[in-house]
Amino acid sequence: MTVAKKTATKTGARAWQRMLSGRRLDLLDPSPLDIEVEDIAHGLARVARWNGQTQGAHIFSVAQHTLLVEAVLRAQTPRVDHRIRLAAMLHDAPEYVIGDMISPFKAVIGGSYKQVEKRLLSAIHVRFGLPAVLPGEIEQQIKAADMGAAYLEATRLAGFGEAEARRLFGRDPKLPAPIEHDYVAPWPAIKAEKRFLARFKSVLG
Numbered sequence: 001m002t003v004a005k006k007t008a009t010k011t012g013a014r015a016w017q018r019m020l021s022g023r024r025l026d027l028l029d030p031s032p033l034d035i036e037v038e039d040i041a042h043g044l045a046r047v048a049r050w051n052g053q054t055q056g057a058h059i060f061s062v063a064q065h066t067l068l069v070e071a072v073l074r075a076q077t078p079r080v081d082h083r084i085r086l087a088a089m090l091h092d093a094p095e096y097v098i099g100d101m102i103s104p105f106k107a108v109i110g111g112s113y114k115q116v117e118k119r120l121l122s123a124i125h126v127r128f129g130l131p132a133v134l135p136g137e138i139e140q141q142i143k144a145a146d147m148g149a150a151y152l153e154a155t156r157l158a159g160f161g162e163a164e165a166r167r168l169f170g171r172d173p174k175l176p177a178p179i180e181h182d183y184v185a186p187w188p189a190i191k192a193e194k195r196f197l198a199r200f201k202s203v204l205g
Helices: 004-010 038-043 062-076 082-090 103-109 111-127 134-156 161-167 177-184 189-204
Strands: 016-018 025-026
Touching: 004 103, 004 189, 038 062, 038 161, 062 082, 062 134, 062 189, 082 134, 082 189, 134 161, 134 177
Parallel strands: none
Antiparallel strands: 016 025
């Protein structure tokens, strides 16, 4: 039992969340059996990237971000294996439970957030047939696509200049204009949820 789990047990604090599917997910000891993609899609479509500091009538959701990351990954590696594409779509999936904490704040609070995030991600991976922990080279491949997506979001939506974005996130991934416009223009939550589910089922096969 983890220290956090022991503390929650002793204090009687609730360490689980009930999902709309009816599942009860323990944040400190998550079971793959309590994870449903419909809950992930619903939650991520309602979590804002950049703490909501983006242009447009709608938030730019984590669900839409994951689809943008997968699009960047496909552009960078056209023949990339579908399991890597699936992992890319799930790289921020823990945020359907714990929200999207911006990197500067993660640095302030230390390792507790990362421990919970890693346990959740491992359970999510197992639920959908991926290794609990991805090989380092695959993590790096997904991280590169994630940074490319962040560059686009930063410069198109979050008010960053190109020089600052290059310093923080690397280079522009140079997506074809129609694809960039589709994936970067913020969607309503219900559209983000439906498109996430449709893409997820397509990639999962």
